[in-house]
Amino acid sequence: MNTNEVSYMxxxxxxxxNIEDKEILKGINLHVNAGEVHAIMGPNGSxxxxxxxxxxGRDYFDxxxxxxxxxxxDLTELAPEDRAREGIFLGFQYPVEIPxxxxxxxxxxxxxxxxxxxxxxxxxxxxxxxxMREKKxxxxxxxxxxxxxxxxxxxxxxxxxxxxxxxALLDTRLAILDxxxxxxxxxxxxxxxxxxxxxxxxxxxxxxxxxxxxLLDYIVPDFVHVLYKGRIVKSGDKSLAKELEEHGYxxxxxxxxxxx
Amino acid sequence: MTDQEKIxxxxxxxxxxxxxxxxxxxxxxxxxxNEDVIRIISAKKEEPEWLTESRLKxxxxxxxxxxxxxxxxxxxxxxxQDIIYYAAPIQEAKYQNMDEVDxxxxxxxxxxxxxxxxxxxxxxVAVDAVIDSVSVKTTFQDTLADKGIIFCSFSEAxxxxxDLIKKFMxxxxxxxxNYFAALNSAVFSDGSFCYIPKGVRCPMELSTYFxxxxxxxxxxERTLIVVEDDAYVSYLEGCTAPQRDExxxxxxxxxxxxxxxxxxxxxxxxxxYPGDKEGKGGIYNFVTKRGICKGDNSKIxxxxxETGSAITWKYPSCILxxxxxxxxxxxxxxxNNYQQADTGTKMIHIGKNTRSTIISxxxxxxxxxxxxRGLVKVLKGAENxxxxxxxxxxxxxxxxxxxxxxxxxxxxKTAIVEHEATTSxxxxxxxxxxxxxxxxxxxxxxxxxxxxxxxxLNKLPMEFAVEAQKLLAITLEGSVG
Ligand SMILES: Nc1ncnc2c1ncn2[C@@H]1O[C@H](COP(=O)(O)OP(=O)(O)O)[C@@H](O)[C@H]1O
Ligand SMILES: [Mg+2]
Numbered sequence: 001m002n003t004n005e006v007s008y009m010x011x012x013x014x015x016x017x018n019i020e021d022k023e024i025l026k027g028i029n030l031h032v033n034a035g036e037v038h039a040i041m042g043p044n045g046s047x048x049x050x051x052x053x054x055x056x057g058r059d060y061f062d063x064x065x066x067x068x069x070x071x072x073x074d075l076t077e078l079a080p081e082d083r084a085r086e087g088i089f090l091g092f093q094y095p096v097e098i099p100x101x102x103x104x105x106x107x108x109x110x111x112x113x114x115x116x117x118x119x120x121x122x123x124x125x126x127x128x129x130x131x132m133r134e135k136k137x138x139x140x141x142x143x144x145x146x147x148x149x150x151x152x153x154x155x156x157x158x159x160x161x162x163x164x165x166x167x168a169l170l171d172t173r174l175a176i177l178d179x180x181x182x183x184x185x186x187x188x189x190x191x192x193x194x195x196x197x198x199x200x201x202x203x204x205x206x207x208x209x210x211x212x213x214x215l216l217d218y219i220v221p222d223f224v225h226v227l228y229k230g231r232i233v234k235s236g237d238k239s240l241a242k243e244l245e246e247h248g249y250x251x252x253x254x255x256x257x258x259x260x
Numbered sequence: 261m262t263d264q265e266k267i268x269x270x271x272x273x274x275x276x277x278x279x280x281x282x283x284x285x286x287x288x289x290x291x292x293x294n295e296d297v298i299r300i301i302s303a304k305k306e307e308p309e310w311l312t313e314s315r316l317k318x319x320x321x322x323x324x325x326x327x328x329x330x331x332x333x334x335x336x337x338x339x340x341q342d343i344i345y346y347a348a349p350i351q352e353a354k355y356q357n358m359d360e361v362d363x364x365x366x367x368x369x370x371x372x373x374x375x376x377x378x379x380x381x382x383x384x385v386a387v388d389a390v391i392d393s394v395s396v397k398t399t400f401q402d403t404l405a406d407k408g409i410i411f412c413s414f415s416e417a418x419x420x421x422x423d424l425i426k427k428f429m430x431x432x433x434x435x436x437x438n439y440f441a442a443l444n445s446a447v448f449s450d451g452s453f454c455y456i457p458k459g460v461r462c463p464m465e466l467s468t469y470f471x472x473x474x475x476x477x478x479x480x481e482r483t484l485i486v487v488e489d490d491a492y493v494s495y496l497e498g499c500t501a502p503q504r505d506e507x508x509x510x511x512x513x514x515x516x517x518x519x520x521x522x523x524x525x526x527x528x529x530x531x532x533y534p535g536d537k538e539g540k541g542g543i544y545n546f547v548t549k550r551g552i553c554k555g556d557n558s559k560i561x562x563x564x565x566e567t568g569s570a571i572t573w574k575y576p577s578c579i580l581x582x583x584x585x586x587x588x589x590x591x592x593x594x595x596n597n598y599q600q601a602d603t604g605t606k607m608i609h610i611g612k613n614t615r616s617t618i619i620s621x622x623x624x625x626x627x628x629x630x631x632x633r634g635l636v637k638v639l640k641g642a643e644n645x646x647x648x649x650x651x652x653x654x655x656x657x658x659x660x661x662x663x664x665x666x667x668x669x670x671x672x673k674t675a676i677v678e679h680e681a682t683t684s685x686x687x688x689x690x691x692x693x694x695x696x697x698x699x700x701x702x703x704x705x706x707x708x709x710x711x712x713x714x715x716x717l718n719k720l721p722m723e724f725a726v727e728a729q730k731l732l733a734i735t736l737e738g739s740v741g
Contacts, residue, residue: 056696080695089696096693100711109707110697117698149711150693170697 008069009034009205010055010174015066017047017054024050026230027066032174035202039216039241040209042227043249048209049093051227052178056090057083070174085117087173091163091180093209098150103162106150107132107169114170135168139195157188164195172199175206181215193218213245228256288347288477293340295319298446301346305415305449308422318435318445325439331573331602332631332663336507338544343509345447347477388413388452388468400464410455411466414482417453424455428486432515432550432579440511440546440573444480448513451481456491456522465721467496470512478509485515487522489555494525496724507535507570511546520555520582525563527720528576529728532568534735539598539627542570549576553585553611561588562605563719565728567735570599575633577606580614580642587616590716592728594709594735595628595660604634604665609645609675618649621713624660625736631663638675645675653683654712656705656736706733 010032017025024047032038042048054061055068057080068075075083098106111131112122123131132146139161151159160180167175180192196206196219208219216224216238224240225232228249233256234240244252289300298319302312327338387399388411404411410421418425435445452468470481487493497514510532518524526549535542545568551560562576578587589605607616616636624630630653638645653662664681686708694704710717710729717725 058692079700080692081698081700084696084698092693092696096687096689098690098693098708098711100714101707102711105711106694106697106707109699109703110694113700113703114698166697 008032009036009071011067011069013067013069015051015054015068016064017050018062018064019050019060023064024061024230025054028227028230028232030225030232032205032207034173034205036222037196037200037206037208037219039221039224039238040207040227040232041211041213041224041241041244043211043253046227047230048211048227049178052090052093052176052207052209055083055176056080056088081113082117084170085114087171089167089170089172089175091160091167091175091177093178093180093182095151095154095159095163097152097154099152101150103146103148103150104132107146107166110166110170131169135165138168138198139165140191141165156183157185160184160192161188161195164192168195168199173204175199175204176209177206178209179211180208181210181212189215190218213241216241226252228252231256286347288344291342291344293319293343293345293447297345301447301449304346304348305418307418310426311418314430314435315446315448318442319447321435322439322442322446325442327439331633332629332665333571333573333600333602335544335571338507338509340443344477345480346449388466404462404464404466407460407463408457409460409462410453412453414448414451414453414484417484421453421455424486425453425484428484428515428517429482430515432517432552433513433548437548441513441548444482444511444513444548447478448480448482451483451512453483454485454493454495456487456493458488458519459490460488461491462493465494465496467498469498478511480510481512483512483514484517485524485526485551486517487519487524489520489522491519492523494527494721496527496529496721498529498531498724507542507544508533509544509546510569512548514547514549514576516551516560518551518553518555518558518560518582518585521557522555523559523561524551525561525721526551526576527724528562528564528566529720529724529731530564530566530568530572531731533570534568534599535570535597537597537626539570542599543568545569545572545574547572547574549574550579550606551577551587552579553582553587553614555585556582556611557584558582559586559588561586561590561719563588563590563716564592564603565713565716565720565731566591566593566601566603567731569601572599572601572603574603575605577608578616579608579610580616580645581610582614583611584613584615585611586614589616589618589620589634590719591620591632592623592713592716592732593620593630593632594623594732595625595630596735597626597628599626599628601629602631602633604632606635606637607647609636609638609642609647612641612643613645614642615646616648618647618651619715620649620651621716622651622653622662623656623709623712623732623736624653624662625656627659629661629663631665633665633667635667635669636677637668638670638672638677640671642672643674645672645677647675647677649677649679651679651681652712653681654709655683655685702733705736709733709736 008031012028012030015025015028040048108128141161221238224236226234298315433441435442454466456462516524532543532545553560560578566572580587587607593601593603595601620632622630632651636647651664666679690708691704709732717728720728
């Protein structure tokens with residue numbers, strides 16, 4: 001076996017994914033190294049969320065072909081909770097509300113599940129609260145928010161900030177942020193971007209899914225990929241995002257559709 | 261099978277923890293129900309003549325009744341002649357001393373998490389332990405007696421406090437009330453009696469633990485709680501039964517009398533054997549629970565967590581007769597596999613400025629049926645009566661049913677009655693969100709369900725709230741999506 005493969009944090013090889021017998025992803029190839037930030041852009045319906053969900057282990061997708069390796073391990077063999085415990089974090093495009101379950105209780109359960117997986121004792125309540133306070137600062141989250149039920153009655157911006165807050169709290173190594181920027185005003189956008197930049201380190205990697213370039217003014221990606229009709233049709237550096245901003249997706253669509 | 265179904269099957273697939281049977285010497289009488297059997301029960305309990313007669317009267321009345329069919333329940337026919345109406349662990353008199361108690365019995369209650377040794381118990385909880393037809397041990401009796409509180413088995417109360425029993429028994433639930441009340445009044449075996457004198461706040465939780473052990477027996481206990489002026493008590497009832505293929509009958513009566521400015525908090529964690537995954541066996545639980553707020557400014561609060569029984573038929577109710585009296589009903593009813601529950605409450609507003617609150621949380625999984633049935637009745641004289649009802653149903657999966665039957669009868673124009681109802685499903689999205697934060701599906705369900713039921717669980721005494729939370733999780737283990 002080629003040991004080089006292990007050096008990628010994430011390696012997606014010719015990944016094909018179906019939903020109810022309809023092929024949504026038609027052969028995705030992507031490598032992400034620790035320390036990198038990748039942006040995945042593309043028109044609505046291209047399969048961006050599908051890719052994110054497949055990485056996180058959402059089960060109504062059928063992986064019909066290809067491989068996903070994460071830190072050398074076959075990701076498809078891990079249950080969604082184990083992927084999370086291995087450091088994969090998905091920032092949801094539409095964070096879910098869980099009435100009656102306080103953020104505090106939810107996050108303590110999450111952290112302690114992860115600690116148990118690593119054979120660590122549950123975090124004492126005092127330390128947990130201290131950790132919460134620290135991480136809340138990163139996203140300038142209102143302390144009142146963590147006493148409420150998970151996402152219940154949160155504004156759009158609060159929900160997204162809450163995702164970044166959780167990303168910071170849960171020892172994330174690979175963050176996949178699905179349109180975390182959409183629907184945010186400039187202030188919230190800046191806070192979200194700060195959070196991501198704060199966590200940027202040589203050990204961590206981030207995949208930012210977005211269809212606007214504006215977030216990329218705040219978080220400078222190392223690579224930009226365009227996903228269209230279930231394939232990555234173009235990759236480049238941050239200048240590709242600028243190009244898309246100026247010219248839209250039409251020129252790419254034309255190129256791809258002409259080849260087809 | 262979709263993934264949702266897979267998760268559902270997993271979570272609903274767990275086993276009943278209290279299904280063991282204890283091999284203790286048990287004295288039983290032959291199966292069957294007739295006047296002789298009733299006389300035998302009464303004789304075994306050395307009851308006074310008036311009580312024997314009262315039983316016989318109830319029995320004759322019952323013979324003329326038909327089993328009620330209005331509930332949303334499918335009940336296979338019950339052969340009342342095929343049931344044993346009296347079973348008791350063999351023992352002379354009641355144990356005064358722990359050394360006298362059959363070690364098997366102590367062990368049984370230990371396994372149920374109810375140690376009978378006072379020093380091992382939760383501080384501040386006195387227990388009356390009832391196995392099959394008799395009470396085997398009541399703890400902390402002396403401590404309570406110092407305050408003038410009577411807490412003992414029903415049989416003891418008949419012997420030692422006949423005047424109180426004569427005065428209050430049947431005063432809230434008369435034997436003519438309904439089919440199962442009549443049956444219970446004829447054959448009731450044991451139960452608890454609790455009397456809090458004027459001005460006394462009971463310093464500890466009182467609790468009765470009911471255990472069916474013997475096969476083919478029915479359990480018919482009665483509980484009577486009388487709380488005098490300015491007195492307070494918090495009472496808890498728990499129950500379990502061994503796992504068996506046959507259905508077993510449980511038909512109980514609970515009566516509460518609350519005098520002026522008094523308050524009674526009655527909490528139940530009902531965990532009778534629910535039957536197996538195919539719906540075989542389980543307890544038929546037909547219970548009449550009712551309290552009367554007799555005095556002004558009195559309050560009765562029912563909190564129930566219903567997770568067990570194959571069939572539950574139960575409507576803890578409040579008669580709000582005193583002016584400014586308050587009735588509350590907080591309920592979580594969980595059904596899984598083939599369980600059926602038809603439960604709710606009746607709030608009868610008679611006095612002025614009476615208030616009632618109903619919070620019902622139904623959770624159905626598997627192929628179970630879960631119904632809320634509630635009556636809010638405001639009589640003519642009940643000026644300014646208020647009621648708020650909220651009935652929520654949570655569905656886990658799509659093979660179960662949730663139903664709401666709210667009845668309203670308002671005869672006073674000043675009354676304000678509000679009713680809210682919601683039905684929701686545990687979403688696969690919610691579970692996946694938890695999974696993505698490292699929480700496995702079982703814990704996710706437990707988290708979501710406990711969050712949903714929080715308003716009610718918060719009403720339980722602390723020690724029991726934790727137990728109840730675990731119980732919800734266990735009941736639904738193996739079930740969601
Ligand atoms: N749960 C689902 N069931 C059926 N089709 C789906 C589902 N999720 C996504 N799709 C389809 O898959 C395609 C890609 O969707 P998605 O991954 O959400 O795209 P994007 O995030 O790029 O907008 C779309 O055609 C969408 O309709
Ligand atoms: Mg999307």
